[in-house]
Amino acid sequence: MMVEPQDLEYGGPEWSEQLKCAIREAIAEAVAEHQRKGNPVYFTDDAGCLCVMMPDGHERRLTDGEIEALTR
Numbered sequence: 001m002m003v004e005p006q007d008l009e010y011g012g013p014e015w016s017e018q019l020k021c022a023i024r025e026a027i028a029e030a031v032a033e034h035q036r037k038g039n040p041v042y043f044t045d046d047a048g049c050l051c052v053m054m055p056d057g058h059e060r061r062l063t064d065g066e067i068e069a070l071t072r
Helices: 013-036 064-070
Strands: 041-044 050-053 059-061
């Protein structure tokens, strides 16, 4: 049975977990919508390198030159 948000203790563990879940879902939906519009998505990989995921799903690390151009 799902607990209603108003029944949760503010800041309690259940409330915090539901908030984290809602944030993750909102981010995932925003990224998916961004890609549906044909835009690339930028992220860092496990090594901390800046990467890009193209709308077709292809992922790659950005080159130093690309990073420099993006940060100008």
